[in-house]
Amino acid sequence: MANRTIIKVEGLNLFYEELQALSNVNLDIAEKEITAFIGPSGCGKTTFLKCINRMNDLVPGCVIEGKISINDVDIYGNINVDMLRRTVGMVFQKPNVFPMSVYDNIAFAPRGHGTRKKADLDALVIDSLTRAGLFQEVKDRLHKPADELSRGQQQRLCIARALAIGPEIILMDEPTSALDPISAEIIEGLCRELKENYTVLLVTHNMQQAARVSDKTAFFLLGQCLEFGETSQVFSHPQNEEFQKYISGKF
Amino acid sequence: MTAAFFSVVTIASIFVFLTSGSFMAIRKIGFLEFIFGPAWNSNPSDTLVGEIAGSYGILPLIVSTFASAIGALIVGGVIGFFTGVYLARFCSKKTSPYISQLINLLAAIPSIVYGYFGMMIVLPLLSYLSPTGESTGTLALSIVLGLMIVPTVTALTKSSLENVDESLYECAAALGLSHDKAVFAIEVPSVQRGVMAALLLGVGRALGETLTSVMLAGNKVNYPTSLFRSIRTIPGNVALEIDGAGELQLGALIGSALVLFVLVLVVFGMYNIVKNSKKKQQGQGIFAKLWANTVARFTKASKVVSIVSTGITIFVLSSIVVLILLNGAPNLGRQFLTGTYSGGYDTIAAPIVTTMMYVLLTALVSFPIGVCTAIYLTEYTSRQKKGRITTLIEIAIDTLSGIPSVIVGLFGVVVFADILGIGTSILAGCLTISLMIIPLTSRATQEALRLVPESYREGAYALGVGKARTTFELLFPSAIPGLLTMVILAVGRMLSDSAAVMFTMGGVLGPLPTGYLSQGSTLSTAIYVLGYQHEYYGEAYATASILIIIVLSLNLLSTFILNRFRRSSRLRKA
Numbered sequence: 001m002a003n004r005t006i007i008k009v010e011g012l013n014l015f016y017e018e019l020q021a022l023s024n025v026n027l028d029i030a031e032k033e034i035t036a037f038i039g040p041s042g043c044g045k046t047t048f049l050k051c052i053n054r055m056n057d058l059v060p061g062c063v064i065e066g067k068i069s070i071n072d073v074d075i076y077g078n079i080n081v082d083m084l085r086r087t088v089g090m091v092f093q094k095p096n097v098f099p100m101s102v103y104d105n106i107a108f109a110p111r112g113h114g115t116r117k118k119a120d121l122d123a124l125v126i127d128s129l130t131r132a133g134l135f136q137e138v139k140d141r142l143h144k145p146a147d148e149l150s151r152g153q154q155q156r157l158c159i160a161r162a163l164a165i166g167p168e169i170i171l172m173d174e175p176t177s178a179l180d181p182i183s184a185e186i187i188e189g190l191c192r193e194l195k196e197n198y199t200v201l202l203v204t205h206n207m208q209q210a211a212r213v214s215d216k217t218a219f220f221l222l223g224q225c226l227e228f229g230e231t232s233q234v235f236s237h238p239q240n241e242e243f244q245k246y247i248s249g250k251f
Numbered sequence: 252m253t254a255a256f257f258s259v260v261t262i263a264s265i266f267v268f269l270t271s272g273s274f275m276a277i278r279k280i281g282f283l284e285f286i287f288g289p290a291w292n293s294n295p296s297d298t299l300v301g302e303i304a305g306s307y308g309i310l311p312l313i314v315s316t317f318a319s320a321i322g323a324l325i326v327g328g329v330i331g332f333f334t335g336v337y338l339a340r341f342c343s344k345k346t347s348p349y350i351s352q353l354i355n356l357l358a359a360i361p362s363i364v365y366g367y368f369g370m371m372i373v374l375p376l377l378s379y380l381s382p383t384g385e386s387t388g389t390l391a392l393s394i395v396l397g398l399m400i401v402p403t404v405t406a407l408t409k410s411s412l413e414n415v416d417e418s419l420y421e422c423a424a425a426l427g428l429s430h431d432k433a434v435f436a437i438e439v440p441s442v443q444r445g446v447m448a449a450l451l452l453g454v455g456r457a458l459g460e461t462l463t464s465v466m467l468a469g470n471k472v473n474y475p476t477s478l479f480r481s482i483r484t485i486p487g488n489v490a491l492e493i494d495g496a497g498e499l500q501l502g503a504l505i506g507s508a509l510v511l512f513v514l515v516l517v518v519f520g521m522y523n524i525v526k527n528s529k530k531k532q533q534g535q536g537i538f539a540k541l542w543a544n545t546v547a548r549f550t551k552a553s554k555v556v557s558i559v560s561t562g563i564t565i566f567v568l569s570s571i572v573v574l575i576l577l578n579g580a581p582n583l584g585r586q587f588l589t590g591t592y593s594g595g596y597d598t599i600a601a602p603i604v605t606t607m608m609y610v611l612l613t614a615l616v617s618f619p620i621g622v623c624t625a626i627y628l629t630e631y632t633s634r635q636k637k638g639r640i641t642t643l644i645e646i647a648i649d650t651l652s653g654i655p656s657v658i659v660g661l662f663g664v665v666v667f668a669d670i671l672g673i674g675t676s677i678l679a680g681c682l683t684i685s686l687m688i689i690p691l692t693s694r695a696t697q698e699a700l701r702l703v704p705e706s707y708r709e710g711a712y713a714l715g716v717g718k719a720r721t722t723f724e725l726l727f728p729s730a731i732p733g734l735l736t737m738v739i740l741a742v743g744r745m746l747s748d749s750a751a752v753m754f755t756m757g758g759v760l761g762p763l764p765t766g767y768l769s770q771g772s773t774l775s776t777a778i779y780v781l782g783y784q785h786e787y788y789g790e791a792y793a794t795a796s797i798l799i800i801i802v803l804s805l806n807l808l809s810t811f812i813l814n815r816f817r818r819s820s821r822l823r824k825a
Contacts, residue, residue, distance in 0.1 A: 108724070
């Protein structure tokens, strides 16, 4: 059963000054699935991810051509960027908790977005932590500094923080590459649970991870998307020659 | 945004003030006569029209200013440089941080205290050496200005040596060079740019010293033909004559300040060029050759010089503190600190109150502007690609922070006190000093904000939290230790300033101030008024003691805050 397309990318080109980092990327990303993005370093995976919540706006000299629409709205049209980023949450490579308590880390953004009542915030914090599978571990430490948590817990806190703003889409930029294997496994499991309710875009260096977790896989090389399809299909019957080489480790 | 332009406007108006204020006078005197005239003998009754009774040539002043700055460079540069080398490369790893800490503390001592120390201790000592018994002049001034810049030169030399690529040393050691040889022949030449930059920064400071110069130079307008001949520097001249200056005289004084301004700008321009220049081929410059032929050959001797210099630095600088405290302590009584004024000079209750009022208002004026400038520069402009406006603002801030206090003071006394009609008063002083504090706070706040990890910003923006909220609710709390240090630094600077305070607040010792329009003295200027103008030596020592104690404790406090912050951030990483 094919899910509805939520993100539609058409003819995307991206330049950093003179350097072309993405060329002519066309992708339809389906709702409530995990789409993995793999490829060698510098191939444009992360750049692509950052186009979707317009984090590239913060990079000077970055020029974007083409069209990205989410739920049929052109996100480079006349929209509020902060609203966009509330629809599209993001988790970074390294856990970047704020220097505040666990509770405040999650409540920081919702407070600014208008949720002020303590009862509402409490409920939101508990709900987000539960969804991120962290609540049981930290329920007695909600008001302790967040940087006292382990790295794996910090990363899940970052995921909880992203969930608390009520996104539809979650971007994950190599969320496990800075973690030990056990923490990584927990996060992978979490991804599978998250796709019940969210659309997940996962950038990863780890092909096994892509194969284990994702529904669809996209392979990037030198800024181009060379292969895109059902993960099982892509790995068992790779079409693109470069991709064949890449998955068999001849790179 | 508006705040950010403040520095640009200030620097522009100071420049306009200096040129327009002096233009008519210099035209009347004649440009060549003004710059190259051999005698300065002002007459307050001279106006812009009619006959000139006095003579207004500033060449001897320029030469004297330069001579004392160069002398300071020789004294302070050599001692500071070798001390830096010793601390970075010869001192044991255990003791080095303590000595560096001590020297950093001593760097915070206000220059007026150095000046007073020079007047009370250095002058009598030098009079034994002097053939005429007169000890004021180039030598005395050079020694004291030199001591003043020792901490700066030491710190910069040390840090640039510590940043030398370790492989360079390993390579030298692997070739069988001794430790001394590796340091002096290989490592030191590789940091010549850093050392040059340190020296230029020192010269910049020495050029602008004002009241110190008045206390030590002797103040007769002469060419510095002998080390003990009485001289007068440009800033010293301004300080001596600004009170009651006639129309033409004031114009000429402003003109001399313009010359000083240009000199300082040239020095700081050179500093920036040296600091930012691409690494030159090693061993090309004249200095490098001179170095290779002399010091590098006698590495044993150089090592001895380093040890001796460090000894001198520690001994002299700490004896300044000790002597001042010892001489000051007996005078620190209740009458002195809190007594009511009765016409004499036996109480400094008024300066204490004035200082508090002054620090409070100056902080209220300058901190918001400085902080807003910093926020604009770090958070609202792109970092990688600087626009023209950003560059302009940064240049203005740098220039403004390098301008000698005497020039800003002159600007303040004419523009705030006279033209705006505030009169010489605490208020005029606060506004004037704010002009110098703003660049300082702005720079320090920028540093503090830059230390906040980029990932916080990224994280907050990715959550759709707006820029203003990210800055004020996330970045600011994270930058608190840095901001506290900024506040302490700024207060220290306010307490240290003497020349501008002297001009704009009137420099009188009287009853307690009744409001911000009263005239008054801060603790710094009180030292000058008591010790130099009225010869109340014991009282001046006591005032200097109080000032030293305040400044040193502020400094310790900021070190403490920084250390705690570093420790906690290290824990976080582990």
